[in-house]
Amino acid sequence: GAWLKLFRDGSxxxxxxxxxxxxxxxxxxxxxxxxxxTRSEHDEDAALSRAKDSGNDFVRKKMYLAAAEAxxxxxxxxxxxxxxxxxRSQAFASVGKWEDSLADAAASLVLRPADEKTxxxxxxxxxxxxxxxxxxxNTDSQESLRAVVGKALLSNEIDSYTTDNMPVPHGKDALxxxxxxxxxxxxxxxxxxxxxxxxxxxxxxxxxRALLGNYSLCCLHYGANxxxxxxxxxxxxxxxxxxxxxxxARGLMILGEPQLCCDVLxxxxxxxxxxxxxxxxxxxxxxxxxxxxxxxxxxxxxxHSLSQRKLLSRWVGAIESFNAGPKGRGVRSKTDLAKGSxxxxxxxxxxxxxxxxxxxxxxxLFSLDKDHYKDPSQAYLRQAIVTRxxxxxVLAKVVDNLYDGCNHRPVVSFDDLIPSLTSCxxxxxxxxxxxxxxxxxxxxxxxxAIINVNSHGCGGLKETAERFTDxxxxxxxxxxxxxxxxPRPTCSQxxxxxxxxxxxxxxxxxxxxxxxxxxxxEEMVHRHWGx
Numbered sequence: 001g002a003w004l005k006l007f008r009d010g011s012x013x014x015x016x017x018x019x020x021x022x023x024x025x026x027x028x029x030x031x032x033x034x035x036x037x038t039r040s041e042h043d044e045d046a047a048l049s050r051a052k053d054s055g056n057d058f059v060r061k062k063m064y065l066a067a068a069e070a071x072x073x074x075x076x077x078x079x080x081x082x083x084x085x086x087x088r089s090q091a092f093a094s095v096g097k098w099e100d101s102l103a104d105a106a107a108s109l110v111l112r113p114a115d116e117k118t119x120x121x122x123x124x125x126x127x128x129x130x131x132x133x134x135x136x137x138n139t140d141s142q143e144s145l146r147a148v149v150g151k152a153l154l155s156n157e158i159d160s161y162t163t164d165n166m167p168v169p170h171g172k173d174a175l176x177x178x179x180x181x182x183x184x185x186x187x188x189x190x191x192x193x194x195x196x197x198x199x200x201x202x203x204x205x206x207x208x209r210a211l212l213g214n215y216s217l218c219c220l221h222y223g224a225n226x227x228x229x230x231x232x233x234x235x236x237x238x239x240x241x242x243x244x245x246x247x248x249a250r251g252l253m254i255l256g257e258p259q260l261c262c263d264v265l266x267x268x269x270x271x272x273x274x275x276x277x278x279x280x281x282x283x284x285x286x287x288x289x290x291x292x293x294x295x296x297x298x299x300x301x302x303x304h305s306l307s308q309r310k311l312l313s314r315w316v317g318a319i320e321s322f323n324a325g326p327k328g329r330g331v332r333s334k335t336d337l338a339k340g341s342x343x344x345x346x347x348x349x350x351x352x353x354x355x356x357x358x359x360x361x362x363x364x365l366f367s368l369d370k371d372h373y374k375d376p377s378q379a380y381l382r383q384a385i386v387t388r389x390x391x392x393x394v395l396a397k398v399v400d401n402l403y404d405g406c407n408h409r410p411v412v413s414f415d416d417l418i419p420s421l422t423s424c425x426x427x428x429x430x431x432x433x434x435x436x437x438x439x440x441x442x443x444x445x446x447x448x449a450i451i452n453v454n455s456h457g458c459g460g461l462k463e464t465a466e467r468f469t470d471x472x473x474x475x476x477x478x479x480x481x482x483x484x485x486x487p488r489p490t491c492s493q494x495x496x497x498x499x500x501x502x503x504x505x506x507x508x509x510x511x512x513x514x515x516x517x518x519x520x521x522e523e524m525v526h527r528h529w530g531x
Contacts, residue, residue, distance in 0.1 A: 051070055052211055067214070075212065081205045130145070150260050208238060330514075346480055347498060402478055492505050
């Protein structure tokens, strides 16, 4: 048989025990036109279902990175759905609905990243969307890109092309509906084309939608929030479903977009009517509304209100990183701040869970090496980052900014340490497949050193009925890692629903360095960190 392998250097491959098991299958869909045989449709459906079942098995074992790989492999086998999305993108462009054209092209690329025709449609839709959203804004600014993404996510345009009394199409109708859409498009009947493509997606898109939704769930588990947003947004373009909307909202919240989270949940409210998870939507909306109150503020004074929340949003207060001399980089205040002020809320960029030692509660900020703690979650985290950083450009760039114990790194802003909604191309994953920048080459040895110096041993994230609760894990919080150690720190930290919340324990003046205590035992600090 064929066995997927993860080699010592972090690369992936396939071991073939029997050469006769290896064969090549032609994968030519004719560039998005044409049809396909019933046999090829059956083979595609079977491959997608096998990938879904495989991923579900890994999820039941709480092996979320492995599950994501299985779902992703299935997503790449989809043929009909990405073609329908790409064709509908072109139809929306033809009637000037650029936000819908962008959303459909992005969803198609999430499934099929190598299609040049869809890339051309995506780029044109993005350019036109930025022009429409920009007005007097710089079209390359983060504000303009947020406006573009928000408009695409909030569109309900598809609903106007379908009605409740339309018959529900069956899978066997998808090819016919696709050909009808192509015929309408050829006659420049774009509204009819959009309707036909939408019905074809309903007929054929269920398994692809499920793969996208399940993949986004796994991404939320191990901190890949940009990928979670891209996958859940793509899932919704195939067919709106409450769980996918909640996962999209959760990803937006974690990335520091509570207002957009509120807007999405309000716009899609009708989807939740009579659904069992409508209560989860209400809880998400409540948490998002609370976070809206402090996003954009320089000071957040009441940490106790945060402890009542089930989900928090990334947030950076009036602080900045700076060159702290012999100590390397550090964090300082940009204004006078009072004791109790919250200065940072940071979700993990990567995490790994284990059951840990029964009854163990870790009271240290930074995790120690294998000579001090036997929990294997640090090794699992290293393996996860090695695997993910090979193709995820945003993760690789953030990790590359961290100190590895030998090579000092330049001062960087917190925006370079905590991913935001605009850290990669709008509505696309953070993979190198979707970036024109050259990926950072991180060796497994350097990743090991970075994790040894910067990882945090603390409660992790587990999910029950779509809710996250504490468990044992090792996590990577790049921004928190910028705070230097002091036995008399100016700050302390709390772990609230997976995020690190850093707050002041004393009054500080503008320009004062902000510090944390890595461990209460100074001998342990000297032995592990060398100071």
